[in-house]
Amino acid sequence: MTHTTAVVLASRPSGAPVPGNLRLEVRKVPAVQEGQALLRTIYLSLDPYMRGRMNAGRSYAKPVGIGEVMEGGTVCEVLESASPLVTPGDIVLAHCGWQTHAVEDARLLRRIDPGKAPISTALGVLGMPAFAAYVGLTEIGRPRPGETLVVAAAAGPVGSMVGQIARLHGARTVGIAGGPRKVTWLKELGFDVAIDHRSPGFADDLSAAVPHGIDIYFENVGGAVWDAVFDHLNDFARVPVCGLISQYNQTNPPAGPDRLPLLMNAINTKRLLVRGFTQRDFVATHYERFQSDVSGWLAGGSLKYREDFVDGIENAAEAFFGLLQGKNFGKLIVRVSDDPTSTAPASHGE
Amino acid sequence: MTHTTAVVLASRPSGAPVPGNLRLEVRKVPAVQEGQALLRTIYLSLDPYMRGRMNAGRSYAKPVGIGEVMEGGTVCEVLESASPLVTPGDIVLAHCGWQTHAVEDARLLRRIDPGKAPISTALGVLGMPAFAAYVGLTEIGRPRPGETLVVAAAAGPVGSMVGQIARLHGARTVGIAGGPRKVTWLKELGFDVAIDHRSPGFADDLSAAVPHGIDIYFENVGGAVWDAVFDHLNDFARVPVCGLISQYNQTNPPAGPDRLPLLMNAINTKRLLVRGFTQRDFVATHYERFQSDVSGWLAGGSLKYREDFVDGIENAAEAFFGLLQGKNFGKLIVRVSDDPTSTAPASHGE
Incomplete structure (x- = not known):
C-alpha cells in the first residue's frame, strides 16, 4: 500500500491565505485500476490561479473542496501502470495536485521527453x-x-x-x-x-x-x-x-x-x-503550434527563462504565500522528490 | 449670395446641455470653388454621439469649436456644382452639420438613389x-x-x-x-x-x-x-x-x-x-456588404424601422435635448426643408 503526503484545503481564506487554511496530511493511495497509473510527483507547479480555487465562489473552474487536495500541475514518474499508454519509468505531465503520490487515469497524462529539455520546463517555459x-x-x-x-x-x-x-x-x-x-x-x-x-x-x-x-x-x-x-x-x-x-x-x-x-x-x-x-480554452486549437514555436525559439537561443525551486511538499504552502506577494523570482516550482533525469539538480535556471 | 441658417455651439455644457449652449445664426455661404458643390439640407440626423462633440475633451473625434456649426450627417439636394461628380438636382449624403445650406467638397458626397428607398433612410436604416x-x-x-x-x-x-x-x-x-x-x-x-x-x-x-x-x-x-x-x-x-x-x-x-x-x-x-x-472604423472594409445585406433584408420584408421627424432647423436643439432623455421614438431626423422626392412627407415610418 502506497501513501501520499498531501496538502489539503483545511478552511477557506478570507483575504490573504494563512498557514491554517492548508494542512499537511498522509493518506493511503488507492490501488491502481484498469486504465490507471500510480505516479510519484517530482515537480509541482505553484501558480497564482490557485488562490481562486481556495474560494467557494465560482471562477472559471470549480473550487477545491474543504478537505480536498490542493489542485496543481505536476511532473511525475510513472511507478506502476495498468494502461498501455504509459510504462513505469515514463516521465509525464499530470495534474495530481499538491501531493507526493497519486493514482490517475492514464488518458489524462502527457508524456514528456527528457531528452528535449529539462523536465521541469513542462511546468514553465514549455507549459x-x-x-x-x-x-x-x-x-x-x-x-x-x-x-x-x-x-x-x-x-x-x-x-x-x-x-x-x-x-x-x-x-x-x-x-x-x-x-x-x-x-x-x-x-x-x-x-x-x-x-x-x-x-x-x-x-x-x-x-x-x-x-x-x-x-x-x-x-x-x-x-x-x-x-x-x-x-x-x-x-x-x-x-x-x-x-x-x-x-x-x-x-x-x-x-x-x-x-x-x-x-x-x-x-x-x-x-x-x-x-x-x-x-x-485554447489548448485544442493552439497547443501544438505553441510547442513547435517555443521549442524553436528555445533551440535558436531567442528565449530565456528562470526557475525558482523550493524543496519538499512541506514547504509548498509558504512558497505559495510568498508567490502571492511577489517573492518568487522566476517560475516557482516545488521539487517534491528527486529528478531522475537531472545531473545538476540545483541549476536548471539561467 | 446664399445664406445659411445654422445652429452653432455657443458654449460648452456642464452636465446636461441647455438652450444657451446652442445659438441659431444666419451666415453667408462662401462662393462655390472648383471641385465644390452648394447644397440645400433636406434632412439632418440627430444622434447621441453629438453630445460628445460639445465637450472640449478628446473623444474619438475632435470637438466642435465654440462658434462652429454643430456637426451632423445630412441628406441634401445639390443646388450648384463645380465638380463633374455631382449635378444640380442630385440627392446626396453629406456631413454639413446643423444648417440649411453649405458648400462642400464634392468628393465627400455620396449620391443617394431616391428610387431605392425614401432618402431619409440614408440617415437611419441604410445609414x-x-x-x-x-x-x-x-x-x-x-x-x-x-x-x-x-x-x-x-x-x-x-x-x-x-x-x-x-x-x-x-x-x-x-x-x-x-x-x-x-x-x-x-x-x-x-x-x-x-x-x-x-x-x-x-x-x-x-x-x-x-x-x-x-x-x-x-x-x-x-x-x-x-x-x-x-x-x-x-x-x-x-x-x-x-x-x-x-x-x-x-x-x-x-x-x-x-x-x-x-x-x-x-x-x-x-x-x-x-x-x-x-x-x-469599419466603413472601408464593411460598408458595401452592409448596404447589400440591409437592402436585401428590407426588400424581403425582414426589417422594420421607424423615423421620428421634427420640422425646422430652429427646432433641432430642443429635439436633440429630448433625444438625450429618450424622448424620440425611432430615428430622430430634422426635416430642414422640403423633400422633393417625397409624395407623403409625414408617413415614412412604419
Whole structure:
C-alpha cells in the first residue's frame, strides 16, 4: 500500500491565505485500476490561479473542496501502470495536485521527453504559464512591429514570455517588476525598458517609458499597475486579461469614486479591446503550434527563462504565500522528490 | 449670395446641455470653388454621439469649436456644382452639420438613389446608426443560433437593428426601452422579450427574461441597464460598446464603492470580450456588404424601422435635448426643408 503526503484545503481564506487554511496530511493511495497509473510527483507547479480555487465562489473552474487536495500541475514518474499508454519509468505531465503520490487515469497524462529539455520546463517555459502568454499575446494582443507593449510581473513565467514573444514580433517592450534584482533580469531578457513598481516614482517612470502610449497591456496584475497604465492606453489598444494577482486577496470592493463608468467610457471612445481568457480554452486549437514555436525559439537561443525551486511538499504552502506577494523570482516550482533525469539538480535556471 | 441658417455651439455644457449652449445664426455661404458643390439640407440626423462633440475633451473625434456649426450627417439636394461628380438636382449624403445650406467638397458626397428607398433612410436604416448596429453585432457580438442577446434603447435606430439582425442570425433577443409605446413597438419588431426600463421591477423583469444568461450585450446605454445586465453575463459573453448615452451628461464619477476591480474580475473569470468601436472604423472594409445585406433584408420584408421627424432647423436643439432623455421614438431626423422626392412627407415610418 502506497501513501501520499498531501496538502489539503483545511478552511477557506478570507483575504490573504494563512498557514491554517492548508494542512499537511498522509493518506493511503488507492490501488491502481484498469486504465490507471500510480505516479510519484517530482515537480509541482505553484501558480497564482490557485488562490481562486481556495474560494467557494465560482471562477472559471470549480473550487477545491474543504478537505480536498490542493489542485496543481505536476511532473511525475510513472511507478506502476495498468494502461498501455504509459510504462513505469515514463516521465509525464499530470495534474495530481499538491501531493507526493497519486493514482490517475492514464488518458489524462502527457508524456514528456527528457531528452528535449529539462523536465521541469513542462511546468514553465514549455507549459501552462508560457502557453497563457503565447495565446493571450498572439490571439488577443496581436503585437505589430513598432507597437508598445507593457506587461507587469514581467520577471515571472507569464510576463517574461509575453515580453520576449512580443519582441520577436517587433514590438517595443516595457516590463514591470518588483525590486532591482528582477529589473536587472528584465534587461537580460531583452525588455526595452524595465521599471520597478516599488519605486516611489513608478507612475512617472511608466509615463516616461511610453512616449507614444501603450498599444498592448497584458494584464496579469491589476491594481496600481492598471491605474498607472490606464491613461496611457492608445486608441485601439488591446488588453488581454490573464490574471489579476494583486486583487486575489481582496475581500471587499475598494472605496469610491466608482471608476467603472470611466473604464467603460475609455473602452468606448478609445475603441479598446479588453478580453479575459484562460489558456485552457485554447489548448485544442493552439497547443501544438505553441510547442513547435517555443521549442524553436528555445533551440535558436531567442528565449530565456528562470526557475525558482523550493524543496519538499512541506514547504509548498509558504512558497505559495510568498508567490502571492511577489517573492518568487522566476517560475516557482516545488521539487517534491528527486529528478531522475537531472545531473545538476540545483541549476536548471539561467 | 446664399445664406445659411445654422445652429452653432455657443458654449460648452456642464452636465446636461441647455438652450444657451446652442445659438441659431444666419451666415453667408462662401462662393462655390472648383471641385465644390452648394447644397440645400433636406434632412439632418440627430444622434447621441453629438453630445460628445460639445465637450472640449478628446473623444474619438475632435470637438466642435465654440462658434462652429454643430456637426451632423445630412441628406441634401445639390443646388450648384463645380465638380463633374455631382449635378444640380442630385440627392446626396453629406456631413454639413446643423444648417440649411453649405458648400462642400464634392468628393465627400455620396449620391443617394431616391428610387431605392425614401432618402431619409440614408440617415437611419441604410445609414450610420444601422451600420453601427451591423458591424458591432456581426464583427464583435457574433451571434450564434440559440444565444441570448440583450440590447437597450431598443426602439432606437441602433438598438432596433441590433435586435432584428441578431434574430436573423438565430439568436433569442431581449429588447429594453422606456415606456409602453416603445415596448409594444419592440414586439412588432420581433424581439422575443420586450422590457420597460422605467418599470420598478426592471431588474427582476430582465432576470426573468434571460433564464440562460446573456451571451451578447450590445452596449449603447450604460448606467442602470449595465448594472442589471452585469450579473447575467455568461462565460465568453461579448459586449460591443457602441455608446453610453446615459453617461454623456455625467460630470463627475459616481460615489463608491469602486466597481472597476469587480468588472475586471468578471472579464477575467468569465473570459468576457468587451470592445469599443465606432462604425467609422469599419466603413472601408464593411460598408458595401452592409448596404447589400440591409437592402436585401428590407426588400424581403425582414426589417422594420421607424423615423421620428421634427420640422425646422430652429427646432433641432430642443429635439436633440429630448433625444438625450429618450424622448424620440425611432430615428430622430430634422426635416430642414422640403423633400422633393417625397409624395407623403409625414408617413415614412412604419
